[in-house]
Amino acid sequence: MFGVLMITLLLTIALVGSNMDIILKQGIAYQVRAEITESPTIAQSFATVEEFDQFVREQIDQRMKTLGLDTPWYSPQRIGFTMYKILILDFGNATFLTSDSGSSNVGDILLEKIPRTVLLFTTATIIISIIGIFLGALAGSKVGSVVDRITSAFAVISSSFPVWWVGMLMIFMFAFTYHIFPARATPSILPTEPDYILALLYHMTLPLITIVLIGFGTWAYLVRNFMVGTLQEDFISAKKAIGISKKKIIYKHALKNAAPPIITILALSLSGSLGGAIITEAVFDWPGMGRLYFEAISVMDLPIIIGATYVLTVLFLISIFVADLLYGYFDPRVKTE
16 A cells, blocks of 8 residues: 555656646746845845846755755655655645635645545435445345336436536526525635534535435445345345344345445545545535645646645545455455464
8 A cells, every 4th residue: 555655646746747846946936036026125236137137046046956956856866855745744835726714835725625525525425325225235135126126227317417417407406496505515604703614514415415316326226236146145045044034134144245345335435535526516616625626737736736646545545444454344254364
């Protein structure tokens, strides 16, 4: 996992390295000229324009040398230093974007966006998985029944529609036609106000309903297929023969044996949800990681892109590690002495 993290980090730096150098050098030049502009006495101390320009260039070169920008971005020293800073969560400052409090520190911006994405998408993923598991288990135990056919049909239909299109319909119906929920998921009040949490929960209701409506059918269909195979195993026949109730066989024995692949899908869904969804958050204007990615890509704010990619990769690897540990509980065959 550490190797995967290092490779991901190295590839990210390689993809944006040259552009990062350009932006950093432009930022240094802008910073030096701004400081000199704020101190008119510095400019007045030079007799000619050429001397003044020479002084500015020397200041820029000195700062670039201090930051190590006088060497190519692909040099081992630069790459190693950049990776070290990212590993210790020192992402520097954003080039263009800021947090709601006005901070340009990438860490502050990520800490502001991640909880909102976790609140929306992780909540939606948990609700989707709970509904999908129990509905899928019910459909898998009654193959060919009305419940099974409805579940399978709904899974195909719901997964065929893009979430942004369903989101637009939900906004049109519940925001503009019936005025039940707001069209924008971003509260109009400041995060420092005491009612902000309640306002955020109210504003996230419509995108939450949309995500759950789109996702739980596919989950139910996947669990249904896992359960169909598990219910044909010999140990299930033995449980039936000794008189264990059908409900207990389905939800305790069969579902537990179908748990390993379900856990894998759940871990991937949870880790993927932490990155948000660019299109979904853009449609509902949800102030999370997805919209942050969209804004950072739009203005090429590379420190934010690198920082967000690193944090989300770490969270993804942690979720996979937890899923591997849970495998030993649900499937004793993977345990080693």
